[in-house]
Amino acid sequence: MGLVPLPGSNNESWCQGLDGLSSRTAAYYQQGARFAKWRTVVSIPNGPSALAVKEAAWGLARYAAISQDSGLVPIVEPEILLDGDHGIDRTFKVAQKVWAEVFFYLAENNVMFEGILLKPSMVTPGAESKDKATPQQVADYTLKLLHRRIPPAVPGIMFLSGGQSEVEATLNLNAMNQSPNPWHVSFSYARALQNTCLKTWGGRPESVKAAQDTLLVRAKANSLAQLGKYTGEGESEEAKKGMFVKGYVY
Numbered sequence: 001m002g003l004v005p006l007p008g009s010n011n012e013s014w015c016q017g018l019d020g021l022s023s024r025t026a027a028y029y030q031q032g033a034r035f036a037k038w039r040t041v042v043s044i045p046n047g048p049s050a051l052a053v054k055e056a057a058w059g060l061a062r063y064a065a066i067s068q069d070s071g072l073v074p075i076v077e078p079e080i081l082l083d084g085d086h087g088i089d090r091t092f093k094v095a096q097k098v099w100a101e102v103f104f105y106l107a108e109n110n111v112m113f114e115g116i117l118l119k120p121s122m123v124t125p126g127a128e129s130k131d132k133a134t135p136q137q138v139a140d141y142t143l144k145l146l147h148r149r150i151p152p153a154v155p156g157i158m159f160l161s162g163g164q165s166e167v168e169a170t171l172n173l174n175a176m177n178q179s180p181n182p183w184h185v186s187f188s189y190a191r192a193l194q195n196t197c198l199k200t201w202g203g204r205p206e207s208v209k210a211a212q213d214t215l216l217v218r219a220k221a222n223s224l225a226q227l228g229k230y231t232g233e234g235e236s237e238e239a240k241k242g243m244f245v246k247g248y249v250y
Contacts (some may be wrong), residue, residue, distance in 0.1 A: 001015075001016035001017035002015070002016060002017075003015055003016075003040070003041065004016055006051065006052055006055060008051055009046075009047075009049045009051050009052045009055075010046045010047045010048075010049045010052070011046055012042075012043055012046050012047065012048060012049060012051075012052035013040075013041060013043075013052075014040065014052070014055045014056065014059065015038065015039065015040040015041075015056070015059050017038070017059075017063070018059065018062050018063065018066070021062075021063065021066050021067075022066050022069070022070065025066055025067050025069075025070035025072055026070045028070070028072065029070050029071045029072060033072060034071075034072060034073060035072060035073045035074075035075060035117075036063075036067045036072045036073070036074050036075065037074075037075040037077060037119070038059070038060055038063040038064075038067075038074065038075070038076065038077060039077040039079055039119075040056040040059055040060060040077070040078060040079070041056070041079045041080075041081055042056055042078065042079070042080045042081065042094065042098055043081050043083060043084075044080065044081070044083070044084045044086055044090060044091065044094050044126065045083055045084040045086075045126075048094060048098075053097060053098055053101050054101060056078055056098065056101075056102075057078070057098070057101035057102040057104070057105045058105050060076050060077075060078060060102055060105070060106070061102065061105035061106045061108065061109040061111060062109060063076075064076055064106060064109065064111045064116055065109040065110065065111050068111060068112060068115055068116075073115055073116065073117065074111075074115075074116050074117075075116070075117045075118075075119050075158070075188070076102065076106070076116055076117070076118050076119065077119040077120070077160065078098050078099070078102050078120060078121075079120075079121050079160060079162060080094060080095055080098060080120075080121040081121075081162070082121075082124065082126060082127040082162050082163045082164075083126065083127065083128075084126030084127070084128060084129070085126050085128040085129050085130070086125065086126040086129060087125050087126075087129055087131050088123060088124060088125045088129075088131070088133050088137065088138075088141055090126075091123050091124060091125065091126070091141075092123050092141050092144075092145060095120075095121070095123055095145055096145060096148065096149065099120070099145065099149040099150065100149055103149060103150070103151070113151050113153040113154050114153050114154075114155060116154060117154075117155070117156045117157075117158050118150060118154055118156070118157050118158070119158045119159070119160055119188050120157065120159060120160070121159070121160055121162050122138055122142050122159055122162075122164075122169075122172055123138060123141040123142040123145055124138055124164070124172075127163060135168075135171040135172045135174065135175040136175050138172045138175065138176075139172060139175035139176040139178070142172075142176060143176055143181070146181070146183070146185075147182075150183065152182035152183065154183055155183060155184060156183060156184040156185075156186060157181075157183045157184070157185045157186070158186050158187060158188035159173060159185075159186070159187050159188065159189075160188060160189065160190075161187075161189040161190065161191055161192030161193075163191065164192060165192070166191075166192045166193075166195060166196060166218060166235075167232065167235050168192075169187070169189055169192040169222075170192070170218075170221045170222050170225045170230055170232075171225075171230070171232060173185070173186070173187055173222065173225040173226060173230075174224070174225035174228060174229075174230040174232075177225065177226055177227060177228035178228050179228075184226075185226065186226040187222045187225070187226060189222065192218075192222075193215070193218050193219065193222070194215070196214050196218065197211050197212075197214045197215040197218065198211070200214045221235075
């Protein structure tokens with residue numbers, strides 16, 4: 001039911017929607033749905049407070065248990081926002097805490113790990129950090145965190161892009177797939193799949209084919225990246241532009 005301010009926190013938010021969720025998920029299953037997604041966010045510049053982390057983790061866990069009870073596969077999305085000027089080590093420390101709480105409460109709620117997908121943020125510096133990370137650094141930090149926190153019973157890690165440029169998100173994913181992983185490490189991008197496509201289309205009927213071709217280029221690039229076979233050749237300048245928006249909401 002969306003993000004709202006979390007009373008008692010450091011100007012942080014929590015995601016509403018547990019009330020009545022069981023009846024909604026049961027109805028969605030009857031309508032043909034087999035997957036569900038719940039997104040909640042953690043802000044590093046705002047702390048994050050222990051209250052906000054616990055609320056995020058508990059909400060995701062209750063949602064996952066309710067979804068599985070209705071026959072749906074829950075996609076669990078604890079997004080750590082890119083906002084901030086912190087370095088990659090700070091992101092790693094916060095993500096380590098968040099992921100630990102998420103999987104603790106998933107276990108407390110008897111969620112079957114084999115029946116979920118995790119949609120996390122990659123471990124990167126804050127978008128306003130003066131220190132940028134290479135794809136190899138992002139891969140090293142992110143894979144280290146995955147190995148420390150995510151049980152191999154979880155079948156898939158579907159990364160969000162979170163404001164990275166299209167090429168950046170693809171390069172980072174590719175770097176993570178240079179050697180075998182216990183989980184399928186793939187993508188669930190929105191902006192990093194759609195941005196250049198939407199700009200190419202621009203609502204113009206005559207641009208539909210060009211926009212479709214652009215979308216196929218991005219889909220193919222990420223398909224190769226989740227196999228570790230993406231080269232980065234022939235990418236447009238538009239695809240290399242960052243898409244971070246401070247305080248982004250949707």
